[in-house]
Amino acid sequence: MRNILTREQAVLEAGRCLYCYDAPCEKACPSAVPVPEFIRSITTGNLKGAMEIITEANPMIDICGELCPAFCQDVCTRTQINSPIRIRELHRYVTGNADMAENLEVPAAKGGKVAIIGGGPAGLACARELRLKGYSPYVYEKDKPGGIPMQEVSSGRLPEDRAGRETGFINDNFVSGVIDEDVDSAQELLKSYDAVFVSAGLAEERDLGIPGESLKGVYKAREILRDIKNGVRSKAGKRIGVIGGGNVAVETAAALKAEDPSRDVEIIYRRGMKEIKAFADEIEEANELGVTFQFMSIPKEIKGGGRVEGILLTRAHLGEPDASGRRRPQPVPGSDFTIPLDTIVVAVGQQADKAFPGISRKADGLIDTGEDMMTNIKGIFAGGDIVRGASTIVECASDGKSAALKIAKFIEGGVMNV
Amino acid sequence: MYKKKDISVDFLGIHLENPFILSAAPPTDELEIVADGLKAGWAGAILKTTSVENNPVGLKYPMMSSFGPQARKVTGLGNIDLISQYHIDDIEKRVRILKEAFPDKMIGASIMGSKKEDWQGLVRRLKKAGVDLIECSFSCPQGSMGEAPGRMLAQSIEATEKVAGWVKEAAGDTPVLIKITPQVTDIVEVAQAVKRGGADGITASNTIPSLMGIDIDTFQPYPSLRGKGTYSGLSGPAILPLTLRTIAEVASNVDITISGNGGAYSWRDVVQIMALGAGNVQFCTLPMAYGFRTIEDLKSGLAHYLSDKGFASPMDIIGKALPNLKQHDELPSPYTRAELADEKCIGCGLCFNSCRDGGHRAIDWDGDGRRPRIDEERCVGCAMCMQVCPVDAIRMKEREDDWTSYFVIGR
Numbered sequence: 135m136r137n138i139l140t141r142e143q144a145v146l147e148a149g150r151c152l153y154c155y156d157a158p159c160e161k162a163c164p165s166a167v168p169v170p171e172f173i174r175s176i177t178t179g180n181l182k183g184a185m186e187i188i189t190e191a192n193p194m195i196d197i198c199g200e201l202c203p204a205f206c207q208d209v210c211t212r213t214q215i216n217s218p219i220r221i222r223e224l225h226r227y228v229t230g231n232a233d234m235a236e237n238l239e240v241p242a243a244k245g246g247k248v249a250i251i252g253g254g255p256a257g258l259a260c261a262r263e264l265r266l267k268g269y270s271p272y273v274y275e276k277d278k279p280g281g282i283p284m285q286e287v288s289s290g291r292l293p294e295d296r297a298g299r300e301t302g303f304i305n306d307n308f309v310s311g312v313i314d315e316d317v318d319s320a321q322e323l324l325k326s327y328d329a330v331f332v333s334a335g336l337a338e339e340r341d342l343g344i345p346g347e348s349l350k351g352v353y354k355a356r357e358i359l360r361d362i363k364n365g366v367r368s369k370a371g372k373r374i375g376v377i378g379g380g381n382v383a384v385e386t387a388a389a390l391k392a393e394d395p396s397r398d399v400e401i402i403y404r405r406g407m408k409e410i411k412a413f414a415d416e417i418e419e420a421n422e423l424g425v426t427f428q429f430m431s432i433p434k435e436i437k438g439g440g441r442v443e444g445i446l447l448t449r450a451h452l453g454e455p456d457a458s459g460r461r462r463p464q465p466v467p468g469s470d471f472t473i474p475l476d477t478i479v480v481a482v483g484q485q486a487d488k489a490f491p492g493i494s495r496k497a498d499g500l501i502d503t504g505e506d507m508m509t510n511i512k513g514i515f516a517g518g519d520i521v522r523g524a525s526t527i528v529e530c531a532s533d534g535k536s537a538a539l540k541i542a543k544f545i546e547g548g549v550m551n552v
Numbered sequence: 553m554y555k556k557k558d559i560s561v562d563f564l565g566i567h568l569e570n571p572f573i574l575s576a577a578p579p580t581d582e583l584e585i586v587a588d589g590l591k592a593g594w595a596g597a598i599l600k601t602t603s604v605e606n607n608p609v610g611l612k613y614p615m616m617s618s619f620g621p622q623a624r625k626v627t628g629l630g631n632i633d634l635i636s637q638y639h640i641d642d643i644e645k646r647v648r649i650l651k652e653a654f655p656d657k658m659i660g661a662s663i664m665g666s667k668k669e670d671w672q673g674l675v676r677r678l679k680k681a682g683v684d685l686i687e688c689s690f691s692c693p694q695g696s697m698g699e700a701p702g703r704m705l706a707q708s709i710e711a712t713e714k715v716a717g718w719v720k721e722a723a724g725d726t727p728v729l730i731k732i733t734p735q736v737t738d739i740v741e742v743a744q745a746v747k748r749g750g751a752d753g754i755t756a757s758n759t760i761p762s763l764m765g766i767d768i769d770t771f772q773p774y775p776s777l778r779g780k781g782t783y784s785g786l787s788g789p790a791i792l793p794l795t796l797r798t799i800a801e802v803a804s805n806v807d808i809t810i811s812g813n814g815g816a817y818s819w820r821d822v823v824q825i826m827a828l829g830a831g832n833v834q835f836c837t838l839p840m841a842y843g844f845r846t847i848e849d850l851k852s853g854l855a856h857y858l859s860d861k862g863f864a865s866p867m868d869i870i871g872k873a874l875p876n877l878k879q880h881d882e883l884p885s886p887y888t889r890a891e892l893a894d895e896k897c898i899g900c901g902l903c904f905n906s907c908r909d910g911g912h913r914a915i916d917w918d919g920d921g922r923r924p925r926i927d928e929e930r931c932v933g934c935a936m937c938m939q940v941c942p943v944d945a946i947r948m949k950e951r952e953d954d955w956t957s958y959f960v961i962g963r
Contacts, residue, residue: 142943153842175849178818182860183852186554237859239555266553 144227148176151219152211159206159221164532165192169206169221176224185232188225193259194531195234196300197283199226200292202528203413234303243310244268246545249327251317251490254281255527256333256518258304259534260541265308267542272311272327279305279312281335283527286359288389291419320490320514329541332493332501332509332516333534336484336524342377346436347480355386355481362389371476372397375445377433378481379403380524384412386481388420395424400473402428404450404463428473432465436478444474484524498523507537508544515541557855560595561866563831564727564752564809566658566684568595571822571866572850575813575834576600576662576687576731579844581636583646587653592844593851596658597650598834601635601689602643603663604670609637617764617775617784628791629837630764630784632775635664635689640677647681660685662731663719671715672722679726686726687811688719688751691733691758706732709745716749729811731755734798743806753809755834757798759785760814788837791815796828800877803829819853826866827873886950888933888959890914890926896945899923903937903946910936935961 139147151173159169168187175184188195202222210218246269250257253275261271278284280301283292305312317323323330339354341347351371355378361368368390374397376387383401391399401420403410406429410417431447438444449469452461486499494510496502500523501509501516508515517533519525561571574597580586581600589597603609611634620627636643643661650659661678663686665671675686690706705711712730720728728751732742746754764774764784773781792815799812812830815837816822822833838846854866863869890903899922907915914930915937917923924937938946938961948959 155843171845171848174846175852178820178849178853180819180849180853180856182856183849186852190553237554239553 138230139223139227144176144224145179147220148173148224150212151177154211158209158211159219162205162209163192164205164526164529165194165198165535166532167191167206167225172228173219173221173224176228181228181232182236184228185234186237188228189234192528192531193262193304193535194255194283194300194527195225195229196296197255197280197292198222198528198531199229200296201283201287201526203415203526205528234300235307238307240265240307241268243270246270247272247310247327248329248331248541248545249274249317249320249323250331250333251320251323252281252332252334252518252520253277253279253301253312254333254335254518254530255283256335256530256534256537257281257331258301258309259531260331260333260517260538261534262304262308263535263538264541265310267538269328269542269545270310271308272313273305273309274313274315274317276314276316281530286356286363288359288362288385288392290389290392291385317490319492321492321511324511324513328513328545330514331534331537331541332490332514332520333518333530333537334489335519337487337489338485339480340483340485342433342436342480342482344433344435346438346442349436349438349442350440351438351442351476352436352478352480355382355479356484358386358479359389362393368393369477370397370479373475374399374477374479375402375428375473375475376400376479376481377402378483379405379410379412380481380483381412381416382484382524383479383481384410384416384420384425386479387425388416388423390479391420391423391425398426399424400426400428400475402431402433402445402447402473404430404432405452405460406430409452409460430463432463434470437472442476442478444472445478446470446472484519486520506544507533507540513544515544557859559851559855559858559866561832563658563811564685564729566596566727567656568658568832569593569656570595570847570851570854571826571832572847573598573658573660573811573832573834574839575836576660576689577836577840578633579836579839581638583649586646587650589839589844590650590654590657593847594657594835594839594844595832596660596684598660598662598685598687599636599643599646600638601662601664602638602640602674603635603665604674605639605641607639609634611637612777614775614777618788619765619790626837626841627789628762628764628786629788629841630762630774630786631759632782632784635662640674644677644681647678647683651682651684658684660687660729662687662689664689668718671718675719675722675726679723683726685729686719686723687729687731687755688715689731689758690715691731691735704733704735706730706742707736709741712742713745713749716746716751720750720752727752729753729755731813732757732798733761734794735761739798739801740805743802743808747806747808753811753831754802754806755811755813756802756830757795757814759787760791760794762786787814788841789815789817789821792817792821792824796824799825799830800828800874803871804874804877819850819857822850822854823857823869824873826869827871828877829871829874831867831870886933886959888935888948888950889928889931890933890935890937891947891949891958892924892926893945893947894923896943897923898943898945900942902940902942906940907937910934912936935959 172184172187204222207218250273253273264271430450435446449466450463453464456462517537518530576598580597617630618626663674730746730751795814810830812825813834904915904917904924916925
């Protein structure tokens with residue numbers, strides 16, 4: 135866990151803030167946290183005020199304090215003078231030192247029930263905003279509330295007490311009921327609710343699509359993360375290859391190395407360091423732990439007889455940019471090589487499953503919504519990863535917030551006949 | 553989603569939604585701008601000082617200059633501004649428009665005149681327009697239209713009493729504030745003169761006459777207008793201690809309502825100004841530097857402070873600090889020594905350096921370990937080391953056999 139700034143450090147850092155007008159940091163934040171305002175409150179010693187500013191804008195304040203990629207810092211005006219304000223650390227200084235439940239005022243429920251499918255950041259954020267508007271949100275969640283941050287993100291990156299405090303705060307104050315049931319049909323729920331918000335996340339992990347994937351010793355990344363999070367010692371062995379270049383790949387590698395530092399953990403990625411999609415601070419943390427990187431390597435076949443014994447790779451060079459704007463890896467002929475491994479973890483992305491029949495999907499399997507965040511079925515809204523694809527907590531929380539506004543409008547009759 | 557504490561105050565019979573007022577200055581010199589300020593949440597405004605038609609106002613630009621420890625951070629703001637270029641006809645109209653648009657806000661106006669009929673004429677017209685409060689500028693440092701041109705009205709005891717009397721006579725039941733200057737031999741005499749004149753309160757105080765600086769390449773004063781410069785009125789955080797002293801002296805010696813003005817930059821400053829006896833606080837430099845949005849932290853910070861301390865209303869803190877204010881010869885004589893918190897010390901050596909050359913040589917320096925060592929025998933407890941410590945690792949303590957207490961030095 136990262137240290138929280140001392141008062142002296144926080145006040146000095148906050149004093150560097152220029153207090154920009156029309157601040158780029160605030161505009162870059164998916165949850166539109168009024169960054170200069172809360173930093174100003176730090177400089178005046180108004181910690182409770184700072185807490186209120188952050189919490190009103192962002193329902194996931196503790197989790198974001200630890201895990202947010204801090205888009206705000208990338209655009210900080212101060213960078214043009216020397217270095218950006220450490221906004222996330224100031225955020226964490228505030229949230230780590232103030233009580234978000236103090237002075238809380240929740241309006242009386244005025245009728246209007248909403249079913250929320252999935253209690254992750256998008257679902258909980260939506261629940262909170264709906265409750266603040268006087269509606270009663272019911273969350274369908276079979277697992278621990280809090281979604282991926284609570285179920286999969288390793289406690290090294292997100293200490294339980296920090297995340298638990300926040301999800302508990304939302305559950306206790308804003309959720310009218312948690313229903314421990316699977317939902318087969320969102321349409322069915324419309325019979326007993328005024329609206330439904332689907333925020334079930336991405337249930338499936340993609341395969342590599344190469345021979346040998348069914349061998350013993352091949353795992354999916356989120357399965358490993360869940361094990362580690364639940365305190366079950368993961369099945370992984372001593373020489374581990376994690377395949378992929380996203381945040382999940384880097385995080386899984388880091389968690390495996392942290393769980394047992396005597397393991398060799400290597401991230402195997404098709405492209406170069408420049409193309410890697412994981413956030414810089416995650417890569418830095420993995421590096422610190424001793425995770426190594428095998429760049430420019432395309433997996434061809436997982437080798438082994440019954441159990442994994444190694445992986446056959448081909449060297450890549452980078453060709454023309456693909457649809458994502460990153461240069462496409464192309465195999466270098468005659469460059470095959472094998473690395474001996476006893477475990478392979480596949481972390482090449484997630485996809486939506488086929489749940490919720492009748493709700494229309496796009497070609498990539500993600501739910502199709504309009505500007506109003508409503509699906510093809512009137513009264514059923516969707517947001518979070520199941521609409522965006524794998525994304526950040528702050529983006530999902532922002533979806534939940536926006537969806538609550540649209541749902542409230544819908545219930546009030548604003549878009550009933552659209 | 554959070555409860556908002558009521559921080560309203562009553563000031564001279566006027567209900568203010570919070571104690572934060574825009575002072576007579578550039579932010580209150582244009583109708584549209586002052587309206588924006590009121591919309592943003594300021595509880596009231598005193599329109600920039602106006603006068604009668606036959607007094608031309610020749611503003612000169614550039615007008616502003618500043619100094620601060622960090623580049624372009626305004627610690628002290630200087631201006632060579634004068635009173636408003638809008639005369640009473642415009643101000644009268646604006647009072648009407650603003651009162652109609654903001655019936656719950658305090659709309660005050662600041663005036664300046666020379667002859668009795670000027671002062672009283674201005675008051676009567678403003679009163680007719682529905683003004684809530686009249687402030688009289690007796691202390692514009694950039695020249696005055698008082699009895700002795702070039703001199704502030706409030707620097708003459710007789711003139712202060714006389715003009716305060718003229719204004720109050722015309723104002724009747726409309727409250728009158730007299731805006732004074734600390735640039736006098738005895739501020740208490742001035743405050744007493746205001747009271748004798750019959751005014752309802754004192755605005756304490758104003759910008760402080762200053763010289764903002766000299767360009768060392770050209771020997772031109774700041775701000776330099778084709779090479780020539782003049783004295784500025786200084787405002788901003790730099791003058792807060794001067795304002796505190798002015799308010800404290802008035803409040804300790806004269807029973808009169810005070811509106812605090814000069815150097816307030818945060819809710820903490822507001823608490824201090826009110827604790828010394830002010831009933832509300834006026835702002836100018838803060839919104840000029842960072843905009844009307846600064847009202848948000850003022851409101852939120854004050855509300856949380858009051859709740860945390862168990863005060864029901866901002867009015868409960870008025871004058872709270874006055875009983876603790878003494879003359880030097882009445883102060884106790886504690887036995888105080890510096891104490892170092894070793895775990896906080898970062899080894900910069902500034903305390904050692906300052907004590908060595910600052911007169912007491914009570915700190916030793918362990919160069920290998922980079923740590924100061926305080927010698928309690930030689931330490932007199934002056935607290936200079938504490939002022940230079942960048943990490944608050946030094947405190948001043950007093951210790952008897954069975955108790956230890958620490959002194960509050962300020963920051």
